[in-house]
Amino acid sequence: MADDVQPVWDRFFKDPTDQDARERLILSYAALVKFVAGRVRAALPPSVDHGDLVSYGMIGLIDAIERFDVKRSVKFETFAIPRIRGAMLDELRALDWVPRSVRARGRELERAMTKLQSSLRRDPTEEELAAELDIPIEEVHERLDASAAMSIVALEDITTVGGDEGDRVSLLDTLADVGAEEPGQAIEAEETRAALIGAIDSLIDRERSVIVLYYFEGFTLARIGDILGVTESRISQIHSKAVLSLRARMAEALAEPRPARR
Numbered sequence: 001m002a003d004d005v006q007p008v009w010d011r012f013f014k015d016p017t018d019q020d021a022r023e024r025l026i027l028s029y030a031a032l033v034k035f036v037a038g039r040v041r042a043a044l045p046p047s048v049d050h051g052d053l054v055s056y057g058m059i060g061l062i063d064a065i066e067r068f069d070v071k072r073s074v075k076f077e078t079f080a081i082p083r084i085r086g087a088m089l090d091e092l093r094a095l096d097w098v099p100r101s102v103r104a105r106g107r108e109l110e111r112a113m114t115k116l117q118s119s120l121r122r123d124p125t126e127e128e129l130a131a132e133l134d135i136p137i138e139e140v141h142e143r144l145d146a147s148a149a150m151s152i153v154a155l156e157d158i159t160t161v162g163g164d165e166g167d168r169v170s171l172l173d174t175l176a177d178v179g180a181e182e183p184g185q186a187i188e189a190e191e192t193r194a195a196l197i198g199a200i201d202s203l204i205d206r207e208r209s210v211i212v213l214y215y216f217e218g219f220t221l222a223r224i225g226d227i228l229g230v231t232e233s234r235i236s237q238i239h240s241k242a243v244l245s246l247r248a249r250m251a252e253a254l255a256e257p258r259p260a261r262r
Contacts, residue, residue: 013070025065026058032077033057036084042221053088060087106147108133109140113241114248123204123245144240145233195253199246207242210235 005028012021037053064080072079112132116124126144130137200211209228213219219227225235 009070009076012065016066022065026061029061029065029076029080030058032080033061033084036081037088039218039220040085040088048092052091056088056091057084058087059091060084063087102146105143109143109147110244110247113244114251117245117248117252123202123207126241141237144237147240147244195250196246199249199253202249203242203245207238207245210238211242211246214239 005025008021008024008028011018012025015021033054037050037057041048041050041053060083061080064076064083067083068076068079109129112129113124116128116132120128124132126137126140130140133140200208203211206228210224213224213227214221221235221239222232225232228235230238
């Protein structure tokens with residue numbers, strides 16, 4: 001935490017009903033909401049307004065401020081970003097802004113990915129996806145473009161820690177030591193972390209680079225395109241295919257029976 005905001009946190013931790021401290025914290029981290037909104041907005045259709053995303057994200061910021069526990073020894077920004085992003089997507093899902101036809105084609109593409117992963121024992125190429133779906137490679141690219149908006153926070157959507165009724169915890173959260181106090185949840189988080197690392201490691205080099213640069217280094221798709229020497233549109237396609245692969249691999253890994261705990 002920044003030194004200038006630490007006294008405000010101290011006040012808020014001492015008295016969570018201190019509205020002045022609460023409002024000062026919200027103002028202090030408002031720029032974080034705008035940052036997350038900018039990254040999410042980059043992969044959404046033009047009809048989605050940046051200002052609306054900021055409004056949705058403020059709900060996540062307030063929730064993060066109220067739930068933040070300094071004893072977990074994790075930076076507030078690390079704790080807050082998945083919740084801000086999650087609040088944005090929750091609202092977008094409620095609005096059902098993705099056309100039904102796009103969702104249907106996205107599900108068809110994901111089923112093809114899962115089927116080919118199982119039969120090939122590796123990630124299929126875009127050409128193999130096209131052959132499986134009996135469509136031109138250009139249409140695979142179009143479907144990946146269209147599904148980009150649906151998969152922008154897919155790493156956060158794969159599971160929760162603690163079962164269906166568990167707290168919404170990003171898979172990216174499990175890569176950091178959040179000092180979980182519940183032994184059962186800590187074990188599940190560690191299992192999820194191992195599965196996610198294995199899934200990411202299984203990606204081909206370019207897809208793995210895109211995932212790491214986007215989710216872990218905070219780069220925009222445009223910046224990643226500059227680094228890898230391809231267009232932003234192509235990076236969006238690579239990102240979508242990588243996310244489809246990760247979703248399929250994580251679903252398989254998390255569905256496997258786990259050893260009994262002692």
